[in-house]
Amino acid sequence: EAQVTQNPRYLITVTGKKLTVTCSQNMNHEYMSWYRQDPGLGLRQIYYSMNVEVTDKGDVPEGYKVSRKEKRNFPLILESPSPNQTSLYFCASSFFGQPQHFGDGTRLSIL
Amino acid sequence: KNEVEQSPQNLTAQEGEFITINCSYSVGISALHWLQQHPGGGIVSLFMLSSGKKKHGRLIATINIQEKHSSLHITASHPRDSAVYICAAPHMNRDDKIIFGKGTRLHILP
Numbered sequence: 001e002a003q004v005t006q007n008p009r010y011l012i013t014v015t016g017k018k019l020t021v022t023c024s025q026n027m028n029h030e031y032m033s034w035y036r037q038d039p040g041l042g043l044r045q046i047y048y049s050m051n052v053e054v055t056d057k058g059d060v061p062e063g064y065k066v067s068r069k070e071k072r073n074f075p076l077i078l079e080s081p082s083p084n085q086t087s088l089y090f091c092a093s094s095f096f097g098q099p100q101h102f103g104d105g106t107r108l109s110i111l
Numbered sequence: 112k113n114e115v116e117q118s119p120q121n122l123t124a125q126e127g128e129f130i131t132i133n134c135s136y137s138v139g140i141s142a143l144h145w146l147q148q149h150p151g152g153g154i155v156s157l158f159m160l161s162s163g164k165k166k167h168g169r170l171i172a173t174i175n176i177q178e179k180h181s182s183l184h185i186t187a188s189h190p191r192d193s194a195v196y197i198c199a200a201p202h203m204n205r206d207d208k209i210i211f212g213k214g215t216r217l218h219i220l221p
Contacts, residue, residue, distance in 0.1 A: 042213035043197065058208065090154060099144060099156035
């Protein structure tokens with residue numbers, strides 16, 4: 001089944017404790033992207049990747065890192081999480097110029 | 112001002128009503144996406160269109176590139192259509208960068 005898989009789905013953690021949210025897709029998509037969704041602000045793009053080893057900043061990259069060592073995986077790394085990164089996060093992938101497939105979302109709470 | 116504006120922000124209607132959600136954008140775009148987000152949070156891509164009209168079941172999306180406007184219509188609305196509908200546009204010169212509207216929360220009453 002074609003899918004984008006995010007893990008974990010839910011995480012409560014504390015300020016400063018490094019965390020990684022994984023994203024994996026099985027559709028051989030070149031394009032992958034991370035978004036955060038906050039009430040009143042909607043979806044905002046954090047980072048995206050056009051292909052392996054090619055990543056670029058979206059609108060809100062501060063406090064986040066990504067890597068694209070393999071085509072299928074695009075992890076989101078919070079080196080030193082802070083409470084303002086409490087949010088709902090989505091990973092998505094697509095062939096370039098095609099509709100995106102979204103993961104189920106990861107709800108992060110940073111205390 | 113957000114580069115992608117949706118209206119209305121919230122819409123409540125009775126089952127069976129014809130629904131229209133609007134999206135206006137100020138940037139040049141190559142195509143426009145309509146997404147659906149259900150109360151559980153999952154996001155599904157409904158349409159991607161760059162001209163004219165597309166139809167899928169009871170959903171119809173139209174776009175007027177000259178007027179920089181798109182509409183999503185739902186015919187014979189049903190409570191299961193209750194969701195947040197989001198339009199999103201890749202930037203004309205930066206297809207890799209996506210700009211989202213803030214969404215329209217639709218509630219269909221039985």
